[in-house]
Amino acid sequence: MHTNVATNHTKTEILQLLLQLALSSGGSFAIWRKPKSNTVEIVLDETANPFKVDLSIEELEPGFIVHPFADQVDKKAYFIKASKYFSFEIDKPIATDELPEWAKIQLNNQEKLSPAEIRELLINQTLVSKIKTSKLSEQKDHFTQLVKEGIKAIQQNLLEKVVPARTKTISIPPNFNLSCTLLKLMDSYPNAFINFFHLPHVGTWIGASPETLIETKGDTFYTMSLAGTQIAIGDNPLKSAAWTQKEIEEQALVSRYIVSCFKKIRLREYEEHGPKTVLAGNLLHLRSDFKINMQETGFPELGSIMLGLLHPTSAVCGMPRGEAHDFLQEFEGFDRSFYSGFLGPVNIQGSTSIYVNLRTASLHDNEATLYAGAGVTEDSDPEKEWEETELKCQIIGKFIQNPSA
């Protein structure tokens, strides 16, 4: 007798199914989980060529935006249209019936791939997106020299702050399991924006960002200033953390930058809270929050306006912005690609949440390139800044090398 019993799937099975489906579609896709949320979301656009859009986000259809660090000549960003969208709750089993038709068809028609086969599929898809980082950007000497150059430029009053970055390339182990790594990141970093995106022939990245660039929901606009880093130690690191003048000043600079953007557009009414100490993985940062009522202030398109003004903030580039950008171009010695750019869901379920692409890695062939930077002020110690980038790299690196870390 045939009984119609609904089959329940675990979050791992669902994620594996979605990854198999998306990676074999030949299209672009993104999977994410927002901070403090239990919902995993995916958008998939099966068009073979990645698509680009203007930064007027209010006018965009639902999708996922991805922009590199560098300003683009065409002033456009990559965009993954939500031609297919699905979300599920991470803490509940999912019945086959709850899957969208496109996933059910896949479930019925295709053989389920093992995690090793999905790894193979991923590697085949990323063979072509080899990232051009120089050997230099991996070297400690090069980075500490860069920090010294930054301090010199600050002492000469050419800059107030600069955020040099470096890379670290690790191999993707044979037992790498993408869905386990993603779930482990979600579990370990509840306050982070966990993300994975794949743009064929452009890039495949995984990250756990602690920093919101802009968020709009209903009439509310939100942004934050995040800077200053120390390792979290003890039972109650949030309470016991003490900050030095260097870190307080470094974060205040980012806040002042945000306020100067508000002033530029004559926006006078905003709420500012903080700074307070926040946890990101095993690191602590200082954070201030800014909130605006877009309707009351008469700025219904504040999302796009601020996106244009804020990026790249002094948390990832420096102050003054133009001079810091030129300094990095001259001395950093590698292409940051999507690292310290921005990414996130746009106009999905009535909200837009765009994050700074930090604590991130690019996957290519059998390797992952991790990216991290550190804010340099006059009082920086080059050795300490290097250690800070090592800690930042580990946030993602440890779950690529060993998902059960």
Ligand SMILES: C=C(O[C@@H]1C=C(C(=O)O)C=C[C@H]1O)C(=O)O
């Ligand atoms: C540049 C990075 O992080 C940024 C720089 C920080 C700092 O200099 O202390 C802290 C948080 C982020 O705003 C990074 O993670 O690569």
